[in-house]
Amino acid sequence: MRKILFASSEVHPLMKTGGLADVSASLPIALRQKGQDVRIILPAYRQCLEALSDIRTVATVKLDGFHLPIEILQSTLPDSDVTLWLLHSPQHFDRDGGAYGPNQGGDWEDNAARFALFSRAIAALAMDQVGLDWKPDILHCNDWQTGLAPALIADLPKRPATVFTIHNLAYQGLYPQAAFDALDLPTSLWHSDGLEFYDMLSFMKGGLIYSDHITTVSPTYADEICTYEYGYGLEGLLSERAKEGRLSGILNGIDNDEWNPKTDAAINKKYSAKTVLDKRENKVAIQRYFSLPEKEDTLVLGLISRLVAQKGVDLSLDAITQLLEAGENIQLVCLGSGEKSYEQDLRVLRARYPDKIGVNIGYNEALAHQIEAGADVFLMPSRFEPCGLNQLYSLRYGTLPIVRSTGGLADSVVDAYGDNLKDGLATGFKFDAATAEALEESLQRAISLFQRPRIWRKMVLTAMEQNFSWEKSSQFYLRLYDSL
Numbered sequence: 001m002r003k004i005l006f007a008s009s010e011v012h013p014l015m016k017t018g019g020l021a022d023v024s025a026s027l028p029i030a031l032r033q034k035g036q037d038v039r040i041i042l043p044a045y046r047q048c049l050e051a052l053s054d055i056r057t058v059a060t061v062k063l064d065g066f067h068l069p070i071e072i073l074q075s076t077l078p079d080s081d082v083t084l085w086l087l088h089s090p091q092h093f094d095r096d097g098g099a100y101g102p103n104q105g106g107d108w109e110d111n112a113a114r115f116a117l118f119s120r121a122i123a124a125l126a127m128d129q130v131g132l133d134w135k136p137d138i139l140h141c142n143d144w145q146t147g148l149a150p151a152l153i154a155d156l157p158k159r160p161a162t163v164f165t166i167h168n169l170a171y172q173g174l175y176p177q178a179a180f181d182a183l184d185l186p187t188s189l190w191h192s193d194g195l196e197f198y199d200m201l202s203f204m205k206g207g208l209i210y211s212d213h214i215t216t217v218s219p220t221y222a223d224e225i226c227t228y229e230y231g232y233g234l235e236g237l238l239s240e241r242a243k244e245g246r247l248s249g250i251l252n253g254i255d256n257d258e259w260n261p262k263t264d265a266a267i268n269k270k271y272s273a274k275t276v277l278d279k280r281e282n283k284v285a286i287q288r289y290f291s292l293p294e295k296e297d298t299l300v301l302g303l304i305s306r307l308v309a310q311k312g313v314d315l316s317l318d319a320i321t322q323l324l325e326a327g328e329n330i331q332l333v334c335l336g337s338g339e340k341s342y343e344q345d346l347r348v349l350r351a352r353y354p355d356k357i358g359v360n361i362g363y364n365e366a367l368a369h370q371i372e373a374g375a376d377v378f379l380m381p382s383r384f385e386p387c388g389l390n391q392l393y394s395l396r397y398g399t400l401p402i403v404r405s406t407g408g409l410a411d412s413v414v415d416a417y418g419d420n421l422k423d424g425l426a427t428g429f430k431f432d433a434a435t436a437e438a439l440e441e442s443l444q445r446a447i448s449l450f451q452r453p454r455i456w457r458k459m460v461l462t463a464m465e466q467n468f469s470w471e472k473s474s475q476f477y478l479r480l481y482d483s484l
């Protein structure tokens with residue numbers, strides 16, 4: 001049994017802005033089920049304090065660079081027996097709003113201080129310096145918010161082995177040098193092979209340079225981030241680490257209990273591969289929800305996403321507009337929030353095609369399940385996608401994903417083309433170029449295959465048979481921990 005400290009700034013269902021939260025709950029739970037002593041550390045956001053009932057203070061620590069002593073609270077991750085530690089600094093985390101800003105998109109002005117404090121606390125816990133009498137063998141950090149922790153303990157004797165997982169290289173925690181000075185970080189860390197990135201403080205580099213091993217959330221993304229196109233100037237450093245054998249990609253799993261059409265309480269009619277015809281009732285339900293004509297022969301496209309450029313929202317809008325203008329028999333049901341211009345574009349499209357487009361601007365877990373169950377295909381034309389979870393949920397719900405062939409999308413979907421179709425391996429539709437034309441071409445392929453029910457049904461069943469469980473993925477992490 002290994003002792004693993006798992007550090008993350010989001011953990012579902014306590015705080016979530018995206019896939020990081022899902023992974024930060026499911027992976028520790030899977031590791032726990034494999035008999036590991038895994039404990040999570042998360043900031044004590046207001047939402048966490050409100051959601052958890054059994055919280056107690058287990059330690060009080062003074063951290064370098066911060067005046068007030070900070071409490072460590074203990075609770076249990078809901079629906080599990082995983083110990084949860086919460087870093088309780090009311091001044092930094094007990095406020096209305098999101099994890100990183102007052103609303104989706106904006107940033108809190110004191111984010112550098114908030115996550116430096118978090119990283120310092122992670123480092124102190126990892127070195128068993130807070131009086132909890134528990135020292136991990138492995139410190140597993142996630143994304144830039146935890147990036148300073150591996151740097152802070154790198155040179156300490158008897159430190160745990162460190163793993164740093166990149167969930168999205170686009171967010172790096174970059175701040176002016178003045179932030180580095182204000183945070184009272186060791187000056188020995190300020191150089192170009194350290195935390196400095198072109199005169200800026202990079203939290204992300206802390207994880208990339210000082211951890212013993214870097215993982216990212218799919219094999220293809222692990223290759224992509226070593227290239228100019230996807231590397232954000234860090235491709236040289238990442239290529240070096242890859243050459244040393246210290247960078248690998250492990251595809252995320254999904255929570256097969258939460259995302260299971262057979263038991264999903266949020267959907268209209270539960271179904272499995274055996275009763276897949278019942279999926280139709282969910283299609284009618286979602287059409288009704290969005291006040292669209294309840295037609296079975298119309299191909300319903302689902303879209304659930306943060307509305308940001310990464311997700312190729314503009315490509316979806318352009319391709320769908322083209323298809324609607326050409327009179328294709330499709331409907332789009334869309335749930336998302338993010339950049340105002342995309343929200344507005346979606347509303348405009350809805351106004352223009354009220355019997356073809358359904359739009360819900362917001363965040364709604366239950367509706368996300370209903371769209372997964374009700375749509376025929378799922379749109380994910382991402383410009384880059386470290387892993388992506390929605391295409392995995394879609395496969396499990398027999399909702400065929402249409403994806404750009406990048407990152408985890410490339411690794412999880414088998415294109416309906418040539419031999420894949422003939423051999424019964426196809427599970428979705430893939431395209432390469434990040435253009436509306438390429439997406440439209442894939443959509444055309446989907447529209448014509450949808451008219452061949454036997455082939456379509458076979459694809460749906462093949463998709464539903466795929467196994468993207470954490471049971472499998474957590475095994476890869478365990479092997480990695482062993483190797484360290």
Ligand code: ADP
Pocket residue numbers: 017018019020022304305306335336337362363364365368387388389390391
């Ligand atoms: P990312 O982490 O880049 O946002 P992922 O596909 O890895 O993308 O994970 C997104 C997660 O957030 C999924 O669980 C998805 O269902 C959920 N999600 C995104 N937007 C919404 C929304 N508006 N309502 C409900 N769930 C959403």
